[in-house]
Amino acid sequence: MSKSFRPETYDPPRCWVGDTQKIIYATREEAEAAARVAERDHHTGPLGVYKCPYADHYHLTSL
Numbered sequence: 001m002s003k004s005f006r007p008e009t010y011d012p013p014r015c016w017v018g019d020t021q022k023i024i025y026a027t028r029e030e031a032e033a034a035a036r037v038a039e040r041d042h043h044t045g046p047l048g049v050y051k052c053p054y055a056d057h058y059h060l061t062s063l
Ligand SMILES: [Zn+2]
Pocket: 015, 016, 017, 024, 052, 053, 054, 055, 057, 058, 059
């Protein structure tokens, strides 16, 4: 019983962009899907997708 699964400890891959860490999305489609979910479920306001200037992946940004 000592092993407990704690999904809240799951940490998605992140990338340092300036002074903040942003979640990495491997594809534009994946990032756009995540943006739609966040807008709907977390009331974040409109989110945009952009390609990371440092590596070959995508991030979200508030518009
Ligand atoms: Zn990045």
